[in-house]
Amino acid sequence: MTASSNPTAASDSAGRATAIETRSIDYVPDSERHGKVSQQGPFWFVGNFQPFTLALGFVGPAMGLSLWWTIVAGLSGIAFGTLFMAFHATQGPVLGLPQMIQSRAQFGYRGVLLPLIGTLFTFVGFNVVDTVIIKAGLESIFGWNSVLVAVVISLVAAAVAIFGHDLLHKSFRILFWVSLPLWTILTIGIFAGGVHGSIGPSGAGGFTLVAFLVQFSVAASYNITYAPYVSDYSRYLPRDTKPSSIIASVFIGASASPAWLIPLGAYLATYLGATDALSGIYAGGNQVVNGLGGVLALVAAAVLVATMGLNAYSGMLTVVTAIDSIRPITPTRRLRVVTIVGLTVIWLVLGLALTDATESLNTALLIMLYLLVPWTAVNLTDYFFIRRGHYVIADLFTPHGVYGTWPWRGILAFLIGIAAEIPFMDLPFFVGPVATALGGVDIAFVVGLAVSGLAYVLFSRGQDRSKELSLMAAHPEVTDPRDTGEIRAELAVEEKEQH
Template identity: 30%
Template sequence: MAEDIVEARGIEWVPASERHGRPSQLFTLWFSANLGMPALLVGVLGPVLGLSIGQTLWAVLLGNLLASTLLALVAQAGTGQGLAQLPLVRSVFGRLGNYVPSFLNTLSATGWYTINTAIGGEAVSRLLQWPLGWSLALLAAAQVALGYLGYGVIVRFERIMAAVQAVLFLLMTVIGWHLVAHLPAAHPASYGPFLLEVAAVASYSFSWAPYASDYGRYLPETTPPRHVFWATFTGSFAATLWVELLGAVAGAMGWGALSPVAMVSRWMGALTVWALLAIAFGTMTANAVNVYTATLSFLTLDIRVRRTHAAAALGVAGWILAWSANAHLLSDYENFLLLLSYWVAPWIGIVLVAKARGYISKDQALGAPRWRWPALWAFVAGLIAVVPFMSTTLFEGPIARILDNGDTGYYAGFLVAAVVYGWLSRPESRMAASRSAQG
């Protein structure tokens, strides 16, 4: 019985005889994973930056259209391949070259697991009236269990929680509707903060892109790619748009300096218990995905350990960090993770060009050479291109200063990496490199 519940595979290819499921599971997974406090806080950021509620709404809409499209395109690249995302793009970066994005994604996914656990632990502590340490341990145990059990349990869990979270956030929406009539007047800000909010919204959603194919690798080979695209797009877009709009209202009310738990307590009043449940469940839905993908990314480094053991180790490490860190350290850590996320845009640019040229496939991934230099050089070029356009609390580039602190680094990194990879990986270059490797 236990063998039927615990996923036996790590990052191995899934044969056709073991494929099952429907694309609709991708909708519920991405919808559920995004109904939580991290997305809400992205919406809060707009008014904190000085945007009017109208400007924030436009930023949320534009950022999510862009990011959900990119996430869905990357997910579509894995349709029918039977491999998780980072093992699949060995066909683009090479087996050893792929260690770079695999390590970065392990670090990023584990880091966000830690931040989310800290937020959710506070909600559980308030909900159960337990000490924070015990609350963090309970939450971490549930999340580690999901990561340990693996794909099948996570997909079922997200399907159930999509309905539960939708009801809880609908309750928050109904109760908070009266706040709209009491929003203070705000003068529109300049284009700089608007660009920064669009970047924040987009980066939150497309940071899931290195996870994209992890949750479709068991789908049948005959699954239409367009169904994967639309299920992923609508799940991500609907959830993030909804929750970030709620966050925009909370930010416009001047609650940006409050902790997430204090914010929803102010929002819900006597019904705060339901909002605390939404935070706790939202932490689990996001972190089930984070710990599972962190595990697959870790295994893509060719470290010989069972998937179940790696999931438990990474989950416990994130719990210990969340438990031992103070608020200031967690804030600094979150800023570091936001800085780290700039690598995703160049990676997406390279992957989408490779997808368009037919370079991404199971056969090429399983037989990948050690290095594929066009992708690696393009990745470096994209990272270098990001720097002048960055606008973060840790570093601000010269062009960002000219743009009134507006952040356009993600777009620069995406475009430069895509163009450089498109040039270096021209079909004739690819064929010559292939012949050289065979020789």
Template identity: 35%
Template sequence: MTGPGGTAQPAAVERHTIDLVPDSERHGRPRDLFTMWFGTNIAPLPLVTGAMGVQVFHQSLWSGVLAVLVGQLLGGVFMALHSAQGPHLGVPQMIQSRAQFGTLGALLIVVVAAAMYVGFFASNIVLAGKSLHGLAPAVPVGAGILLGAAGSAVICLIGYRLIHTLNKIATVVLGLGIVTGIAVVVARGLPHDFFTRGEFTFAGWLATVSLSALWQLAFAPYVSDYSRYLPRTVRTASTFWATYWGSALGSMLPFLAGTVVALVSPNPDTVGGFHDAAGAFGPVLLILFLFSVINHNALNLYGAVLSMITIGQTFRSRWQPRLMARGAVSALVLACALAFALGLSSDFVARFVNLVLVLLVVLVPWTAINLIDFYLLHHGRYDFDALFAPDGGRYGRFNTIALGSYAIGIAVQIPFLATDLYTGPLAAHLGGADLSWLVGLIVTAPLYYLWSRARRTGDDTGHPVPAAATARDLPATPPAATDPLRPLSTEDVPG
């Protein structure tokens, strides 16, 4: 189908999976990313996460609010920098990771990403089941989980355009809904100790900052998947700021609502507490949350499916997966997530806390390596043929520099970890404050940059040229300045 100017119009049902999106099918504007990330972040799971500052880490209102703001504003920087890669590259984030880790080396990261999104998908459909059960007590939580999962699967199968459209609607409907809900809770009266309950502790405050920042960092492995259809001509800064403010502001609302609800309602179930505290507006909130969970969870399923397809394509390089493949993989991921969700629904919060703290450890080194590689080593310029080559082309099967930096980035975090499963000696010395993610960023980023620069062997990517590389893997001349794959300049950098 073509438009008035002869340009191909995007299909209603997405046809692409992990392949390069051609210029003829690029569409949209950077501001679409604001509604994309604002709408998708107003959901029950960030509400639950925001409440943990009070429920788990016993912070006061003001220290909890400050921790949420610091975490969102800081974590959103990394998330938005990943988003800005999408229009320039036109491929999913996990495919791009092959340029840093090698074709086989990237599998480690892809498996982690797939597991993460299956975990988040399962957690969200538990909340969908509970929301539906709250609206209609005759519907068991298990049946609600199944219905929520089915709705997300339909959205995922249709793909990119529907996801963006639904989030434009969600920005208005859910935004107004949660603001109204908070206003109703406050208007109905606050407990006498609302402003005095809890207290600031450095360990608890930093843990709350970490949870808030992690919410943003958790989008990093797939955020550029939702900007990869934008035209190459859009400015990197425009993509960055639209994503940053959409995601940061959209996340702040439910996080802060969770903080308020945790202080108002004695109900440990934050969604149920919001329903109780909002009085007659409670059922409306549950309806909105049910819609938001189904909508938000489609992203987790979409990301998990692209990651699983990436794993399969690594071993079958000639495979060109399209709609049928996405449908089949979606069904497989859906079955695994349902089994997980039905098993954890009775002990959700405790398991979720442990999940996100573990994810923080493995995500931080990857995001540091990916951003350093894209912005400082490659300057946004990659060899797309090599990304899909069986031997990895110029990037090889394994990049020992990236894998070594990644392993060191994880190892240096261990002494600073503070979780229910393990508390490192340095974290214990600091009163239980979890500094692992900061240490991981501070160590991994310069280590990877300096190590890569030191090992340059003549190619223009900053990576060693593998012994198996041939002339076809290396361009004869660098691209001209007018090439759409030109290196990023200072004019492209957000600021």
């Protein structure tokens, strides 16, 4: 819902895109569902159509992996990670809620704080690395002051996040049509032999299992880390949206751009020695068409800034959910603005302090993967196999509802999954004993996914859901609440009557 009090504004898409969104962690009623499935594919395509994605193709060659093995590992990882991401997208239209509010059904009203730590780390972490990529790249290319660049892009990203859902969608649609022809020209030029010489040291590389799995893991984590975002941007879709349609739209959009840019990045790294994404785009583009590199670098930076807005928006939802889990609040525009400004200061300070984006990218993505895989396993298992998409939405907004405050099943499955990953982890500052025995091969995320999902299924077998099911049967309206404030008021009255 937008900020306008004019009833006709709800049907005016232009008005929506220029007004501050009023919804945050609260339910989106059917009357405000104006999203389209056809917009999901381009939205997530552009989310990955940027230098960060290109840089994923640098990982394998940096570890001695050949071009073709880098491509195989990268595309396999992207397909694996995107599959989980796409299935999360189905929850938005059905429930009309941000992803992490829905997670209260598995982790409880306050227990959801545990996975919220991982998701907030993801949102802030991506923006820190994006800031480093942009400031270093634009300083290298144009000689611009890196501090000023970091400040300006952070302010722009924050402003887009403050306006919210509709402006984000509109910005991504515009950037889709601006970016597509530029990347097409660059790609055709590179593979037609229009780019030659060497930007730096290069080598053909070969194959090692460690390098292959690191490339696979980094690519898989790239879209798995989008899992906590997806329903934030699909919750405005109509309730009757076909699950197969949105899964296909999100999967194709979110995987197509990495399937394009990872091989391109691997080529630039292998044969041209590129180590910086923006600089590689700039140098390669100018060789294809004079001036193309500069234009493409600026557009690529703009896409990164829009993606930073995406991270800031979902980061705000995460923080507000966390605050609400400690003490129930009414989500207001002021809280939205203050939260986004606070997040902006954090990622800006960290982004200014860091100088090496490549090393940060590798480590950050792996940590995000370790934290988010157990969560996604529990969440998807609950949604598709335990509760099959049916929830008492009203009770997600109270610690006294059927989902409880600290339900042990989801929390324990999550923690067991993380614990199971530790021996298999391979990080710069820690290598688990199993990873050491395997020569540095990291399969921690596969272990975490399997262990958390299986543990949650086993724990749920003895769960008594009679109260939840009877509540849904007797009061179907509890799955379609009108407003968060109304829900809390009614629950407060019921609680007083019971006592």
